[in-house]
Amino acid sequence: MIVFRNVSYVYPSGVKALDNVNLEVKEGEVVALMGENGAGKTTLIKHLNGLLKPTSGNVVVDGIDTRNSTVASLSKIVGIVFQNAEEMFFSPTVWEEIAFALKNFGYSEEVVNKRVEWALKLMELEEYRDKSPFLLSGGEKKRLALAIVLAWSPKVIALDEPTVGQDIIQKEKMIQIIRQINLQGKTVIISSHDVEFISDLRPRIVLMSRGRVVDDGPAEEILTKLELLNECRLIPPQIVSLTSKLDFLGFKIELAEPEEIALRIGRKLLS
Amino acid sequence: MKLIDVEDLWFKYAGSDQWVLRNICLEVEEGEFVLIAGKSGCGKSTLLKCFNGLIPHFYEGEFKGKVEVCGLDTREYPPYILSQYAGMVFQNPDNQLFALSVEADIAFALENIALPREEIRERVDWAIKVLGIEDLRERSPVELSSGQKQKVAIASILAMKPKVMLLDEPTSSLDPVSAKQLVELIAELNRRHGLTIVITEHRIDMLLPYISRIVVIEDGEIALDGDPRQVLEKYDLRVHGVAIPKLVRVSNTLRKIIKNPLPTPLSVDEFVNILRSLKG
Numbered sequence: 137m138i139v140f141r142n143v144s145y146v147y148p149s150g151v152k153a154l155d156n157v158n159l160e161v162k163e164g165e166v167v168a169l170m171g172e173n174g175a176g177k178t179t180l181i182k183h184l185n186g187l188l189k190p191t192s193g194n195v196v197v198d199g200i201d202t203r204n205s206t207v208a209s210l211s212k213i214v215g216i217v218f219q220n221a222e223e224m225f226f227s228p229t230v231w232e233e234i235a236f237a238l239k240n241f242g243y244s245e246e247v248v249n250k251r252v253e254w255a256l257k258l259m260e261l262e263e264y265r266d267k268s269p270f271l272l273s274g275g276e277k278k279r280l281a282l283a284i285v286l287a288w289s290p291k292v293i294a295l296d297e298p299t300v301g302q303d304i305i306q307k308e309k310m311i312q313i314i315r316q317i318n319l320q321g322k323t324v325i326i327s328s329h330d331v332e333f334i335s336d337l338r339p340r341i342v343l344m345s346r347g348r349v350v351d352d353g354p355a356e357e358i359l360t361k362l363e364l365l366n367e368c369r370l371i372p373p374q375i376v377s378l379t380s381k382l383d384f385l386g387f388k389i390e391l392a393e394p395e396e397i398a399l400r401i402g403r404k405l406l407s
Numbered sequence: 408m409k410l411i412d413v414e415d416l417w418f419k420y421a422g423s424d425q426w427v428l429r430n431i432c433l434e435v436e437e438g439e440f441v442l443i444a445g446k447s448g449c450g451k452s453t454l455l456k457c458f459n460g461l462i463p464h465f466y467e468g469e470f471k472g473k474v475e476v477c478g479l480d481t482r483e484y485p486p487y488i489l490s491q492y493a494g495m496v497f498q499n500p501d502n503q504l505f506a507l508s509v510e511a512d513i514a515f516a517l518e519n520i521a522l523p524r525e526e527i528r529e530r531v532d533w534a535i536k537v538l539g540i541e542d543l544r545e546r547s548p549v550e551l552s553s554g555q556k557q558k559v560a561i562a563s564i565l566a567m568k569p570k571v572m573l574l575d576e577p578t579s580s581l582d583p584v585s586a587k588q589l590v591e592l593i594a595e596l597n598r599r600h601g602l603t604i605v606i607t608e609h610r611i612d613m614l615l616p617y618i619s620r621i622v623v624i625e626d627g628e629i630a631l632d633g634d635p636r637q638v639l640e641k642y643d644l645r646v647h648g649v650a651i652p653k654l655v656r657v658s659n660t661l662r663k664i665i666k667n668p669l670p671t672p673l674s675v676d677e678f679v680n681i682l683r684s685l686k687g
Contacts, residue, residue: 172582173553271423273448301498301579303446303609304650329582332612332653369584374612374653374675381679384686394656401657402664405685 171344172369221281446648494564554585612652
């Protein structure tokens with residue numbers, strides 16, 4: 137679905153934000169881009185719908201080389217929810233905010249109505265339909281930003297730091313939504329440095345540092361590499377920190393559910 | 408000494424028919440490190456804005472009850488006076504910094520309250536030293552990382568020498584290592600410099616080792632208030648929309664399995680020590 141081949145990107149200021157990135161994402165995968173601020177996560181995401189075009193190398197999305205396409209047509213395939221999406225709201229009501237892009241894509245009024253209603257329901261925003269987007273709380277704004285993109289049903293959904301400022305209920309809800317849209321066959325790309333959130337989601341992790349991909353693998357594997365995480369300015373999940381210090385109980389460093397860890401500690405202590 | 412005294416506070420924003428804060432009674436003593444937790448939209452940010460006078464002076468709405476900061480009724484004193492007692496650090500440091508150099512940014516508020524030149528210089532030097540940002544002094548804030556910017560924002564508040572520092576989700580735009588460093592720095596300001604801290608934050612696992620008190624807000628009301636260990640032991644924070652740290656979940660389950668009244672751990676190291684002593 138997505139191929140990055142030897143992609144480098146240099147900002148006009150001269151900063152090299154992506155440095156020879158090679159990456160393949162299959163249809164239906166959930167991939168988390170992790171790494172410090174400035175690692176290149178957001179720059180990479182901006183390449184998915186052609187907002188940025190590689191300085192060298194190729195980005196191919198759903199068979200289309202992004203160099204040969206426009207943001208307008210790539211956006212139908214890849215919907216990006218930016219971290220500060222809520223700063224871009226401009227409609228008088230939540231309903232109209234969601235309908236705007238759909239109308240722009242040229243959908244009929246009937247389809248627009250249906251899709252807006254579906255997205256409002258999915259994101260639990262029905263009660264706010266006539267409210268001004270600016271009067272929503274931070275978490276509600278985040279849900280609205282996601283509803284806007286989900287409404288036009290792109291094949292790939294990219295979420296840039298979706299959990300910033302979100303409480304635990306919203307994070308759990310976000311995991312449910314990601315799983316749900318993934319079940320519908322959507323490819324999901326998330327940039328995040330929220331290790332607890334990612335350790336609950338357990339996606340494939342692409343670890344980035346200074347514009348490069350430094351590791352790539354399942355969450356259980358990447359999130360237990362303490363030194364590598366530290367180099368990427370990430371803090372291991374609490375469970376990983378804990379198990380790394382439980383060798384005296386026969387534990388190896390690992391990522392698991394807290395209740396399972398408790399059970400095994402209990403067995404060791406009682407035996 | 409009582410630094411913040413809230414008596415039966417109610418607030419709703421202009422144009423809204425819902426009370427965002429309801430019947431809040433709260434006292435904060437000098438030296439406390441208070442975490443205000445609760446789900447998004449519960450009113451915790453709004454409450455913080457009542458402590459430096461942004462509410463009711465900047466945000467319009469209906470305000471009932473009374474808030475006193477260092478004995479000053481916030482309705483009677485403007486924010487520029489109140490901010491000398493209670494300084495606020497916001498979520499996004501970009502909204503707080505604007506000058507050409509870090510030094511100028513830290514000095515700005517001090518110039519505005521017309522301090523003598525010498526005093527300004529002393530305070531700027533002091534704040535820069537406390538935050539350990541000597542190397543950033545001449546830099547332009549725009550070219551700093553988010554973590555560095557947030558430190559500069561804290562330095563500029565610290566230079567005002569407030570009695571209380573208010574922080575509204577100060578780590579939310581930082582990467583985990585920077586966030587952890589910032590939290591340690593805030594803890595240091597509390598412990599070594601005796602600065603009273605009131606902070607809102609979702610990542611409570613990061614703060615638990617340092618805070619002296621947790622206040623949980625739900626639908627604009629105080630739902631829980633007390634010593635963090637006791638609150639975690641007695642109540643299910645998740646019911647109130649606050650994440651229970653994974654470590655505490657391990658300990659809660661283990662307590663039932665081994666039928667031992669384990670103390671609730673606030674950090675990984677503390678828990679490891681508890682387990683070591685249990686193993687004998």
